[in-house]
Amino acid sequence: MPATAFDIATSRPDAAPEFSPRQQVVLQHALTLLVEGGEKALTTAGLARTASCSKESLYKWFGDRDGLLAAVVAYQASQVQFPSEAGATADAETFRAHVTAFVEALLGVLFSESSLALNRLSIGQSNTNSNRLGQLLLVRGKNMISARARTMLESGRRHGLLKFDDAEDAYQVLYGLAIRDVHIRLLLGDAANAAEQDLNSQAETAVERFYQLFGA
Amino acid sequence: MPATAFDIATSRPDAAPEFSPRQQVVLQHALTLLVEGGEKALTTAGLARTASCSKESLYKWFGDRDGLLAAVVAYQASQVQFPSEAGATADAETFRAHVTAFVEALLGVLFSESSLALNRLSIGQSNTNSNRLGQLLLVRGKNMISARARTMLESGRRHGLLKFDDAEDAYQVLYGLAIRDVHIRLLLGDAANAAEQDLNSQAETAVERFYQLFGA
DNA sequence: GGTGAACCGTACCGTACGGTTCGGGCGGTG
DNA sequence: CACCGCCCGAACCGTACGGTACGGTTCACC
Helix, strand or coil: CCCCHHHHCCCCCCCCCCCCHHHHHHHHHHHHHHCCCCCCHHHHHHHHHHCCCCCCHHHHHHEEEHHEEEEEEEHHHHHCCCCCCCCCCHHHHHHHHHHHEEECCCCCCCCCCHHHHHHHHHHHHCHHHHHHHHHHHHHHHHHHHHHHHHHHHHHHCCCEEEEECCCCHHHHHHHHHHHHHHHHHCCCCCCHHHHHHHHHHHHHHHHHHHHHHHHH | CCCCCHHHCCCCCCCCCCCCCHHHHHHHHHHHHHHHHHHHHHHHHHHHHHCCHHHHHHHHCCCCCHHHHHHHHHHHHHHCCCCCCCCCCCCCCHHHHHHCCCCHHHHHHCCCCHHHHHHHHHHHHHCCHHHHHHHHHHHHHEEEHHHHHHHHHHHHCCCCCEECCEEEHHHHHHHHHHCCHHHHHCCCCCCCCCHHHHHHHHHHHHHHHHHHECCC
């Protein structure tokens, strides 16, 4: 029994499921279908036709439809990469620039069509299946990012650039200042306005306010 | 043709669809089914059985299943009531208390099981049906609340208690400070931790930070 | 008492989709 | 060449659900 849904859900978050190239191509097709038409558009027959594979292979690789959905989530999560923080706490200037870059990358990920599609999918399934998808997205997505953010903020605190008691709390404020209600509006199908599409200036404004609250 | 889905979607947001008492009972049953089991749990046959009505009546009242979903959204939106702001800008103390109460009410609504269920439903449908549900939720829910908030904040500015350029921008910051990532986590099926369930203290912290940024 | 509207309960139909099975093609290996 | 594993394409099955039709009941009104 190869990489089935069960393995994905229970494996360590940092252990990549290592889909074969062929499987990754299929998962990319599945993701495209999801982005275009939502969950209803991702049928096993439709995916088999689009990806030129047989339904038999889909069931062999992913177990069942839920396993396929979980695999899509895991696959896209593995595609997301954040800029590394190679010693970016040199001085106040570069640290703040680094924080801004982090926020901009966060906005870029959360507002991307693929992320929105998978969030929509997971949210739609969150009260069924013992909520495997939602947990998967939280563990492989949000928690990874939040961990990265906390270490970054704590590094700033150690260098006397920031002041806060709880890094998680500080990160949540930064998140709120940056995202506001844009994420939920996009999830509901609303369109971002011009200002909200300028991720760089959005990030700078958020960081500016964050420093007003937590700057040393 | 009575209050069909089409009427609901195109009618003015402030024109209540005026469901009959019998229909409201049925819609309440539908909402309960949604809260308990998500969209999949709301089948026409299941609702007819639960609410002791006939499918024929459902289709007569609401047109089709989409119309039923839209009616549930409209019904629950009409149930949400915010505390009135009867001259609450008397002095700085009571105004700030009023802002805090508003934020607490906002948290209470957004984190309620019915609101979460309807947001999940609308988000899950947001890339189908020309996105009627999402727009409905935005217009009847978020926009109403945001309008209330803006007038409140502008009243505070007129009285010299707050300082900002754009009321919408200020409200978004207040929203972000209060909600952070809790909403999306709850939508994904995560549970709120102890601190996040204390809506009052959450609201006070958010307002405290909001005043640091926008207090006069 | 008669009439008609509203409604309930149930049976029914068509379809879409998840999941299985089968025949056949293709490439590697002894 | 024979065998075998992997896979494609297509046909097939069972079921769940949206939507419709119909007989029977209640009740208001004349």
